[in-house]
Amino acid sequence: MxxxxxxxxxLIPPVSRREFIATVGVGVxxxxxxxxxxxxxxxxxxxxxxxxxxxxxxxxxxxxxxxxxxxxxxxxxxxxxxxxxxxxxxxxxxxxxxxxxxxxxxxxxxxxxxxxxxxxxxxxxxxxxxxxxxxVALKEKLHPLQQAFIDNDALQCGYCTPGMVMALKHLLDHQPRPALDDVKEACAGNLCRCGTYPNVFKAALEAAQKMR
Ligand code: FES
Ligand code: FES
Structure with a gap:
């Protein structure tokens, strides 16, 4: 199935990265x-x-x-x-x-x-x-982590992105001051075929800083 x-x-027409993350973050x-x-x-x-x-x-x-x-x-x-x-x-x-x-x-x-x-x-x-x-979004506003993904261009095809965001949100919910190694470990179970890891890590650290 x-x-x-x-x-x-x-077969669904493609959308831009910004449209995609806004959709997965806010819409159903x-x-x-x-x-x-x-x-x-x-x-x-x-x-x-x-x-x-x-x-x-x-x-x-x-x-x-x-x-x-x-x-x-x-x-x-x-x-x-x-x-x-x-x-x-x-x-x-x-x-x-x-x-x-x-x-x-x-x-x-x-x-x-x-x-x-x-x-x-x-x-x-x-x-x-x-x-x-x-x-994840805060009412009509993107969560800082979602915004940081956009700002840091942390996605390409976007298929891994919702899972990445959930894993990193869970980290930030529990650890407001994560080190880079914490971020890497938090999303170690999330594979990105497009290789966006460096930008994903940057986004998570930036979001953590903004949320403090
Ligand atoms: S779709 Fe569930 S782990 Fe890959
Ligand atoms: S952005 Fe394509 S799999 Fe991660």
Missing amino acids: SEIKSSQEA ASATVLTTGVMEAEPAAETLAHEPTEGSAHHVPISLWVNGTQYEIGVEPRWTLATVLRRELGMTGTKIVCDRGECGACTVIRNDQLIYSCMTLAVDCDRSRIETIEG
Whole structure:
């Protein structure tokens, strides 16, 4: 399924890097989902029920808090969190690239821990708090890390970028004064085929400085 989706995405007209990062940072592709733009300290009052797109007699009901909004959703036990975020909730900012735990493109934060969402079953995330790239921006304003990615030209094709941003945001959330080695370690599980690492490191350090 994910390979088919990747092929479909390849047919979508290209956008500029600035448009891309603004899209993955602020927007959500599906009109079925209303995101808050930032993780909220308290759960939102609203709960959204979601009908699975694929019919099955084996849907298991789960509850997910994604970017501060609660979703009640039925999932098949074999569906990964990445698939549920992208296909069921329309949050396509999270990318599926290798789909086998090697590249980190699908990185999200679950209960304050970085995970590969392509290697995590959605049923195991019942009652979890998930933060995706759609929840990183501060209302209508990009997060300093997203802005630093733009300012430092820290992306080329952009496929690794949402995962990189999530990994580095997790670092900055916990370590406001990271050294270069901390930054390198934080995104060691995120591969960039375009080789943007030096600019990614610069962006993370610059964002850390601006956030202090
Ligand atoms: S898509 Fe999940 S690790 Fe590569
Ligand atoms: S910018 Fe292309 S894979 Fe990282």
